[in-house]
Amino acid sequence: xxxxxxxxxxLGAFVGLVILFLMAPLVVxxxxxxxxxxxxxxxxxxxxLSWFSVAWHDQAVRSAFWLSLKAGVVxxxxxxxxxxxxxxxxxxxxxxxxxxxxxxxxxxxxxPGIVTGLALQSAFNLAGTPFSVYTIIVGHATFCIxxxxxxVVARLRRTSDSLIEAxxxxxxxxxQTFRFVTFPVLRTAVVAGGLLAFALSFDEVxxxxxxxxxxxxLPLWIFGAIRLGQQLPEVNAxxxxxxxxxxxxxAYAAKISSSDQTAKALx
Amino acid sequence: xxxxxxxxxxxxxxxxxxxxxxxATLSPPLAWFVVVYLTSLVLMLITAFFQVNSLTSQIVYxxxxxNFSEIFTQSVYGQIILRTVVMAVLVTLTxxxxxxxxxxxLAKVARPRLRQFLVALLLLxxxxxxxxxxxxxxxxxxxKGVLPGLEARFGLPxxxxxxxxxxxxxxxxxxxxxxxxLPVYGxxxxVPDSLLEAxxxxxxxxxFTFRTVVxxxxxxxxxxxxxxxxxxxxxxxxxxxxxxxxxxxxxxxxIYDSALNGGNLPFAAALAFVSIVIxxxxxxxxxxxxxxxxx
Numbered sequence: 108x109x110x111x112x113x114x115x116x117x118l119g120a121f122v123g124l125v126i127l128f129l130m131a132p133l134v135v136x137x138x139x140x141x142x143x144x145x146x147x148x149x150x151x152x153x154x155x156l157s158w159f160s161v162a163w164h165d166q167a168v169r170s171a172f173w174l175s176l177k178a179g180v181v182x183x184x185x186x187x188x189x190x191x192x193x194x195x196x197x198x199x200x201x202x203x204x205x206x207x208x209x210x211x212x213x214x215x216x217x218x219p220g221i222v223t224g225l226a227l228q229s230a231f232n233l234a235g236t237p238f239s240v241y242t243i244i245v246g247h248a249t250f251c252i253x254x255x256x257x258x259v260v261a262r263l264r265r266t267s268d269s270l271i272e273a274x275x276x277x278x279x280x281x282x283q284t285f286r287f288v289t290f291p292v293l294r295t296a297v298v299a300g301g302l303l304a305f306a307l308s309f310d311e312v313x314x315x316x317x318x319x320x321x322x323x324x325l326p327l328w329i330f331g332a333i334r335l336g337q338q339l340p341e342v343n344a345x346x347x348x349x350x351x352x353x354x355x356x357x358a359y360a361a362k363i364s365s366s367d368q369t370a371k372a373l374x
Numbered sequence: 375x376x377x378x379x380x381x382x383x384x385x386x387x388x389x390x391x392x393x394x395x396x397x398a399t400l401s402p403p404l405a406w407f408v409v410v411y412l413t414s415l416v417l418m419l420i421t422a423f424f425q426v427n428s429l430t431s432q433i434v435y436x437x438x439x440x441n442f443s444e445i446f447t448q449s450v451y452g453q454i455i456l457r458t459v460v461m462a463v464l465v466t467l468t469x470x471x472x473x474x475x476x477x478x479x480l481a482k483v484a485r486p487r488l489r490q491f492l493v494a495l496l497l498l499x500x501x502x503x504x505x506x507x508x509x510x511x512x513x514x515x516x517x518k519g520v521l522p523g524l525e526a527r528f529g530l531p532x533x534x535x536x537x538x539x540x541x542x543x544x545x546x547x548x549x550x551x552x553x554x555x556l557p558v559y560g561x562x563x564x565v566p567d568s569l570l571e572a573x574x575x576x577x578x579x580x581x582f583t584f585r586t587v588v589x590x591x592x593x594x595x596x597x598x599x600x601x602x603x604x605x606x607x608x609x610x611x612x613x614x615x616x617x618x619x620x621x622x623x624x625x626x627x628x629i630y631d632s633a634l635n636g637g638n639l640p641f642a643a644a645l646a647f648v649s650i651v652i653x654x655x656x657x658x659x660x661x662x663x664x665x666x667x668x669x
Contacts, residue, residue, distance in 0.1 A: 125472060129551065189403040193404075218653055326503070326504075
């Protein structure tokens with residue numbers, strides 16, 4: 108297949124249009140966050156920073172933010188521990204049902220999120236568990252494990268087992284091998300997996316809707332406000348901050364792994 | 375070993391017994407998944423066969439098919455299921471059609487620098503907050519929004535997409551597009567350039583090469599991406615609620631309404647059962663197309 112000059116230009120133009128389509132919404136919300144008007148209309152007439160200050164002083168936004176942060180941090184820690192363990196288990200050992208275990212890990216993201224959410228709600232309901240920050244954490248940790256697993260198992264596959272044998276041959280004890288060989292090799296993959304898990308948790312709405320009860324995480328507060336059509340300029344400022352806050356860890360995760368591997372790990 | 379510590383001995387013991395190591399590493403995550411996830415799924419599936427007493431609004435723990443017969447006899451649920459599935463298929467096809475040339479450009483035309491830049495640009499909307507993107511589209515499509523504003527300024531016919539199924543189609547296709555591009559790009563990257571050259575040297579035209587060489591290699595990538603686009607559309611209730619019109623209810627909205635507003639958990643569970651079956655059929659078809667090697 109020879110790619111002719113015309114085809115190159117046509118493809119390039121198409122790619123440009125798609126990029127415009129992908130970026131336009133992000134540009135739009137960022138611009139509208141600085142719109143002074145109460146009703147968001149285009150083109151923007153006057154500019155202001157005041158909506159950020161309104162959002163900053165809003166008690167509801169603050170408590171929602173803290174709840175999201177708490178749930179995200181704890182869920183990420185659980186997902187890291189369980190995700191690293193299961194990566195080792197799947198990578199190192201051949202056992203009956205290995206394929207089934209990998210499939211099970213993907214289920215929470217392969218099945219629609221609403222199924223996971225409703226399943227957890229049914230279980231909490233039957234067990235008589237009241238909704239709390241812990242019920243949110245349980246849901247988030249469950250779908251975050253696979254993100255950590257994807258990152259760590261990919262790194263394990265690229266790491267040669269002979270490194271570990273060499274370490275043992277040179278007299279290292281198993282714990283020393285883990286401390287000085289295995290862990291340093293995995294470190295960036297673990298950190299990247301953790302950052303992605305946090306970003307996923309911080310932004311999640313669908314499962315959280317079913318496991319939060321009357322509590323508001325930040326995404327739930329945003330969802331409620333958009334739905335009721337209230338405080339929209341404030342919502343806009345909050346939403347821009349959330350985007351910035353999620354993209355920071357992602358950008359860092361991308362930086363510590365090399366670009367090509369990240370593209371696959373993030374997907 | 376005269377002075378070996380407990381730590382060394384336990385390490386050595388683990389080293390000699392691989393099954394013990396396997397058990398130690400695998401049991402905590404498996405326990406979590408079995409206790410939290412699988413048990414919940416099973417409980418939900420069982421709940422689907424219970425019913426709510428309409429007077430006391432308590433769940434009656436008695437086996438019944440009534441939720442399912444209601445779903446399959448009342449035409450409103452048939453319409454909702456049909457609308458959801460048709461939208462999921464449409465969005466999947468749209469994203470596949472857009473992703474193929476895009477990924478081809480990334481993998482085979484763009485120089486490494488441009489490729490890196492474009493991949494970074496893809497990750498931006500992929501990871502930007504879901505609600506932020508949906509909210510942005512409300513501001514773009516609504517009657518006083520950006521799109522009608524621009525159209526008016528340039529003297530174009532003004533569109534009224536807001537709160538319609540068309541709006542939902544645009545927004546869903548937007549939301550899941552990166553989920554399709556990345557796996558397709560991944561599988562295109564594995565096609566060596568020499569394969570395309572060989573095809574051309576043997577006299578095949580571009581279209582013929584695309585159809586007989588590129589497409590078969592890329593198909594598992596497309597199917598892998600389509601699992602995301604299909605599943606994510608199937609389970610959504612937020613975009614239909616915020617972007618769709620008055621008659622845009624999805625299965626997700628019906629589940630949301632019965633579980634959270636109607637207090638009818640068994641009926642919601644039955645609807646979720648239906649979405650699991652739909653997804654199961656889709657995954658089965660995907661497996662036939664050989665998608666799982668690419669996941």
